[in-house]
Amino acid sequence: MSNMTAIPGSIAFDEYGRPFIILKDQGRQKRLTGTDAIKSHICAARSIANILKTSLGPKGLDKLMISSDGDVTVTNDGATILKNMDVDHEIAKLMVQLSQSQDDEIGDGTTGVVVLAGALMEQAQSLLDKGIHPIRIADGFELAAQYSILHLNSIAEGFPINPKDLEPLIKTAMTTLGSKIVNKCHRQMAEIAVNAVMAVADLEKRDVNFELIKLEGKVGGRLEDTMLVRGVVVDKDFSHPQMPKKLQDVKLAILTCPFEPPKPKTKHKLDVTSVEDYKKLRDYEREKFIEMVDRVKNAGATLAICQWGFDDEANHLLLQKQLPAVRWVGGPEIELIAIATGGRIVPRFEELTPEKLGYAGIVRELSFGTTKDKMLVIEECKNSRAVTIFIRGGNKMIIEEAKRSLHDALCSVRNLVTDERIVYGGGAAEISCAIACAAYANSISSLEQYAFRAFADALESIPMALADNAGISGIDALAEAKSFQLSENNPAIGIDCMNRGTSDMKVQNVIESLKSKTQQILLATQMVKMILKIDDVRSPADPSDY
Incomplete structure (x- = not known):
């Protein structure tokens, strides 16, 4: 074996050129x-x-x-x-x-x-x-x-499903929730799960789109305060505290472009050397802000929902122009809002037209107890199939377990929509x-x-x-x-x-x-x-x- 040559890795060759594998830690295995x-x-x-x-x-x-x-x-x-x-x-x-x-x-x-x-x-x-x-x-x-x-x-x-008689489905959901932490409000949770599935179910195609059901939780309150919102709940509030807390017959502009002046897309830097130039820059920024807000207003929007943030100047201008706005709304929420309200997500102000606006009957701000926590509820939407289950609980752990329990109940009801046959539980x-x-x-x-x-x-x-x-x-x-x-x-x-x-x-x-x-x-x-x-x-x- 003196002529044996090893190559990097774990293969070696003997004196006749035949390969063999060297295994690591052979003695310990x-x-x-x-x-x-x-x-x-x-x-x-x-x-x-x-x-x-x-x-x-x-x-x-x-x-x-x-x-x-x-x-x-x-x-x-x-x-x-x-x-x-x-x-x-x-x-x-x-x-x-x-x-x-x-x-x-x-x-x-x-x-x-x-x-x-x-x-x-x-x-x-x-x-x-x-x-x-x-x-x-x-x-x-x-x-x-x-x-x-x-x-x-x-x-x-x-197990024929009758949308006018949901009692059998509720009993099935109660079977699933029987072993869960939420069984202190057993029937209420089962009803919420069934109503959520039936709101988004397509009984002709025997299909349930879970993308349209959102589970949202907020610490505080009791499990009994959990409710089904026929719309979207967003964990945000209006960008300015003086904006109205409730809007009706709302036309939403759903924007993924920030309320800020366009920046030069180059690696060059801009040096401002005099007070006059600085004032011109400020005036330019203000003009751009006004132009952006006017574009949204002229399209007929009464609420702007923006994926990105905007600074205090833009926020104040929105208040002056009486255009309520919500900032920092995440991507999944933006998509759900677009589905629910029938609006289009607009990536540039120039592309905003009245046809791309979404519609909601009510947009209101929820506040909780003595805390400063606030959330937005968008209800009575054009597409009423998008729903949110809003869970309350004493601490985060209970809310997370309630989410898991409700997910199981939603799945068991969905299974009956896709295949209307049952067997009996309890072994x-x-x-x-x-x-x-x-x-x-x-x-x-x-x-x-x-x-x-x-x-x-x-x-x-x-x-x-x-x-x-x-x-x-x-x-x-x-x-x-x-x-x-x-x-x-x-x-x-x-x-x-x-x-x-x-x-x-x-x-x-x-x-x-x-x-x-x-x-x-x-x-x-x-x-x-x-x-x-x-x-x-x-x-x-x-x-x-x-």
């Missing part, structure tokens, strides 16, 4: 292969699932997370918990991405999908111990997932699928029947976790629910977490979107299949390096 690798992955995935398990259901507990800079987050939203967790293990990172996929696609059920994946992992471990090959386990899980989805479709019920759908899978397993002659039964056992972990979190014996509650489902042939029997005296989720109005439940089973199964197929991993020798 160990290699996990085969069943050992898979069991290591299962252990990591289960530990993540066990953390989330206690947050499942209406009686689930919250998690408190502190970021590196001391920010406190309290939530029981699965996707948020995992996003804020400091996770280094590669398989644990996959579980984080799993909940994120559920959040992006469906918006609800982010905790349930991770708990189900963890339960499937647990079942896979016992099957591996029996000597069943991981590929056979993965294939069995895949078959069981497909069968479960077929069964869900067979027990799903139609009822999972129990029904578990019974169906266990029964069908007996008709399979191949080795996959073991994976089928294991899949059924994993599905039962969801109702068991719901019962455990509610302080009920999980085994007893599950056995009772299964017995009732079989004897009464009623797939709506679940776990009575709220102690309402009946396990029939149809009576309790615990409703979930079929789309959400189907996606949970599919995503969890795909994730488990992928992990079971990883049988070789190179990792640091010291477990503390994970």
Whole structure:
């Protein structure tokens, strides 16, 4: 090997010119292969699932997370918990991405999908111990997932949406909000979520544009003060304190050009050497200000909304010319205002014409308690489909959690608009699928029947976790629910977490979107299949390096 030559990087050549790879820190690393690798992955995935398990259901507990800079987050939203967790293990990172996929696609059920994946992992471990090959386990899980989805479709019920009767949708939103911090004003929040979705929904195309729903929060007040504004709320006030606080029949000029004189676009500097030149410069600036304001006034605008700022002189001139103005309005807000009022965003004063103005019935300033905080509300717009949910709360943490909760409720209502089919919650759908899978397993002659039964056992972990979190014996509650489902042939029997005296989720109005439940089973199964197929991993020798 004396003739071996190394090139920059990690490839070397031996004396015969054959390349080989030099791996960094070879002595400190160990290699996990085969069943050992898979069991290591299962252990990591289960530990993540066990953390989330206690947050499942209406009686689930919250998690408190502190970021590196001391920010406190309290939530029981699965996707948020995992996003804020400091996770280094590669398989644990996959579980984080799993909940994120559920959040992006469906918006609800982010905790349930991770708990189900963890339960499937647990079942896979016992099957591996029996000597069943991981590929056979993965294939069995895949078959069981497909069968479960077929069964869900067979027990799903139609849920026609009637814009004149929103009560069923409100009950669905209340199911989603049952486990959230906002359940002290449970119905009010559900109504706000439903009204917001119905305001922007296109029932013909079965589509909901979430870009038109804005969530805005302000610390102070109570959660009960949260309201739905049929328009836009902007966290700004009028640029001058003497401008009127309420305007009616407003024509808005939406500007992305600043109220300031044009600057020479060159690298040359301008030297002012005499008082006369300075006065001329000031007069020129004033003329330009007046010209800009007159252009806006002549176009017929009664309110100017500007993305950029303007100095005191321009502000005073706007007051003199009786043209109320708002400055430093951000890009997303500018776009939403343009959509809501039917106006056009104007990049130059010269392009402003009466046709490009937006219209709003009322623009008013909101003030809060004894603070100097003020916000603008733009209501009765030309396009009434843009809405804002304005959230109040005792502190920032509560407002942020209320935003997350309302997002979940909005998503669950949207899912029913896009697919009008439901199954019943409280673990009822999972129990029904578990019974169906266990029964069908007996008709399979191949080795996959073991994976089928294991899949059924994993599905039962969801109702068991719901019962455990509610302080009920999980085994007893599950056995009772299964017995009732079989004897009464009623797939709506679940776990009575709220102690309402009946396990029939149809009576309790615990409703979930079929789309959400189907996606949970599919995503969890795909994730488990992928992990079971990883049988070789190179990792640091010291477990503390994970």
